[in-house]
Structure formats: C-alpha cells, structure tokens
Amino acid sequence: MSILAAAAAAVGGAGVVGREREVELLTAALDCGAHVLLEGPPGTGKTTLLRSVAEAQSAAFVFVEGNAELTPGRLVGHFDPSQVLSDGYSAGTFVDGPLVQALRSGALLYVEEVNRVPEETLNVLITVMSEAELHVPRLGRVRAEPGFRLVAAMNPYDAVGTARISAAVYDRVCRLTMGYQSAADEADIVVLRAPEVPADWRAQVVDLVRRTRAHPDVRVGSSVRGAIDLTRLTVSLARSRRTPVTDWHTGLDAAQVALSGRVRLHESCARPAEDVVRELYEAVFGAEPTPDADDDAGDGGAPGGA
Structure with missing residues (x-):
C-alpha cells in the first residue's frame, strides 16, 4: 500500500477526525524507517492516530505505558525463575517483554508518556534505535525484524513526575507535534x-x-x-x-x-x-x-x- 493510500485509509478509521496532515506525516515517517515522537497535550488523539495508521498498514502494535516503574527488566523481559532451575538459561526459559516482542515480530512499539520513563530504561531504547538490535545477557542478540519502529508520545505541559527528554533521544526520532483541533x-x-x-x-x-x-x-x-x-x-x-x-x-x-x-x-x-x-x-x-x-x-x- 502506498503512503497516500495508507494515509487515506487511516483517516477514514474510527475516531480519527481532522488529522489528515498528521496521518500523512506519521505514515511517511514510518514508511521511511524513522522512529517518531508524538508530542502534544492530553486528548489530542496521539494514541488513536497511531492505532489507525497501524491498522491501515496491517502492522502489529505493542503498547507500553510509560511510568517510573518501567524498568529495563520490565521492558526487555526476564528469565522464568522456575524454568531456569530445571532447564537453565536458554531461549525457551526467557519471557519476552514488550520491547523484545516488538523486535521479534517487526511491530510498532508505542511507549506512552515517555518523559515519565526512568533514564536507564530510555538508554535501552536509545541503543535499540541506533543499532536496530538488543543484547540481552545470557540470551544473546535480538535483532529487529523489518517493520520494527519505536513511536513514543509525551505531554510537554505536564511537569509532575516527568523528566526532560535528552538530546540523544531527540537526535534519533522525528518529532511530530499535535495541537488541539478546530x-x-x-x-x-x-x-x-x-x-x-x-x-x-x-x-x-x-x-x-x-x-x-x-x-x-x-x-x-x-x-x-x-x-x-x-x-x-x-x-x-x-x-x-x-x-x-x-x-x-x-x-x-x-x-x-x-x-x-x-x-x-x-x-x-x-x-x-x-x-x-x-x-x-x-x-x-x-x-x-x-x-x-x-x-x-x-x-x-x-x-x-x-
């Protein structure tokens, strides 16, 4: 499906009203392989926009809620302790977190409220955006399948429980601002x-x-x-x-x-x-x-x- 065809289909999706420009820009950014930061106040349809574009492209979609409890372990995954005791550390005993799940399946990884995520967790995302792969101790290298993209969202006006996004993150994403509609x-x-x-x-x-x-x-x-x-x-x-x-x-x-x-x-x-x-x-x-x-x-x- 072409960029314009996908954009038109997404605009017609349920709940997307008056976002033709944003749909076109987001679709083009994902189509060219870019990671994206959606920035705007609450209620401007950031999640709805991405879900509609993903549906129009028949792309897998993995959702992550950004908060202070999103540790690297929760984002990446972990070895099941009971299975490790019997089978040892192996691919079969590893429980994929949302990041590894998205990497393996070539899905869109959507991190909501990314400015609430701890810095050590953001550093994991920076590595993945740069190298298109992730090294997990005792598991090995997990490469991103074609189609993997990171889309993060943040509310720039909320100062409670948030941190400034580093230049390293901004340097690896295309930023799409979303204001209130008419x-x-x-x-x-x-x-x-x-x-x-x-x-x-x-x-x-x-x-x-x-x-x-x-x-x-x-x-x-x-x-x-x-x-x-x-x-x-x-x-x-x-x-x-x-x-x-x-x-x-x-x-x-x-x-x-x-x-x-x-x-x-x-x-x-x-x-x-x-x-x-x-x-x-x-x-x-x-x-x-x-x-x-x-x-x-x-x-x-x-x-x-x-």
Whole structure:
C-alpha cells in the first residue's frame, strides 16, 4: 500500500477526525524507517492516530505505558525463575517483554508518556534505535525484524513526575507535534463519542471547553474529552432530573463535575477550579436564569431529550 493510500485509509478509521496532515506525516515517517515522537497535550488523539495508521498498514502494535516503574527488566523481559532451575538459561526459559516482542515480530512499539520513563530504561531504547538490535545477557542478540519502529508520545505541559527528554533521544526520532483541533472537528468528535444532543447546545459545550485553554487563571485547560464527558453527564443528569438537556442548572452541575478536575490552575490563583468553570459557563450560556425563566424553559423541553 502506498503512503497516500495508507494515509487515506487511516483517516477514514474510527475516531480519527481532522488529522489528515498528521496521518500523512506519521505514515511517511514510518514508511521511511524513522522512529517518531508524538508530542502534544492530553486528548489530542496521539494514541488513536497511531492505532489507525497501524491498522491501515496491517502492522502489529505493542503498547507500553510509560511510568517510573518501567524498568529495563520490565521492558526487555526476564528469565522464568522456575524454568531456569530445571532447564537453565536458554531461549525457551526467557519471557519476552514488550520491547523484545516488538523486535521479534517487526511491530510498532508505542511507549506512552515517555518523559515519565526512568533514564536507564530510555538508554535501552536509545541503543535499540541506533543499532536496530538488543543484547540481552545470557540470551544473546535480538535483532529487529523489518517493520520494527519505536513511536513514543509525551505531554510537554505536564511537569509532575516527568523528566526532560535528552538530546540523544531527540537526535534519533522525528518529532511530530499535535495541537488541539478546530472547534468544528471537536464538535464532530463529540458527535461520535457522546449521545445525540441539540447541535447548538453541543457547539456551546465545545466553546466552553475551548475557553478553558485561554483563561488567564488556567495553566492547562481541558481537552475534548471534557466536552464528551460533559455531554454524557448532562444527558444522564437530565434524564434523572426529568429536565431538558439544555436546562441551565443541569448543564452547570455537569460542567462542574466534568471540567473542574481537568483544568490546572496557576499556582498564584487563589480561586477554586469550580469558580473558574462557572465563570466560563456563564460567559457561554448566560447568567443564571430566574425561577420564572426556569419554569418556562422546563415547560418547553422533553426530559433529557435532544
């Protein structure tokens, strides 16, 4: 399959919206044999993008969650102690870790949150990217089969529990940055992943979530996942309360729950996140209606309906 054909197929995959350029660039990078670093904030579809491209190319896919517990042993694999006692150190007693599994099968190795991985583990990956092989004590050399690629992902805005990626890593990868999508694309994502709601109200939800990224008190705003959860929660809450989805108070309560934990405020901000969410909610949906206005709104809508 050609690069463009694979890219087109991946764009049509489930969950990939408005990422034609990124799909094309990622596909071309993998096609030419490069290792790739996907860099962008949470909720920008890094994992979805890679899975779709891998599926379009019928490529095997090995997923690794990057964290402080990802030691070289967990990444590479280990000898089974009970089998070693009976059979000794041999290929048959070695349990492949995700790295060796990907090397042997020529798969895409996806390391999520690579900037949370310990330095000694990153050094193993650096060697593999440079030499296309790995030497495992008592096992020997494991060569990368054709098709093996390393794709790592990281969130550059999260400073808790992370470390700076060394120049040695950047020197061995092609870096693809992924920002937030357009309002129209994010609305389309909500359509795919949340219940049906009035289009105008959904557009306001997306607007609210996007405003969290520009508020002066907010260091990191919500991704489109906030709009998805806000929509789902509002529909469920409206059904429980027997109010329209568009009910002002139902939407506010859903927004507080869906967004207050997703926005990260500046350390200098003394306000709680709920206050910021309410401020933004009122900017999009208007001031709190009077009781009479609530009664009028409640008479005109179907419970929880779109």
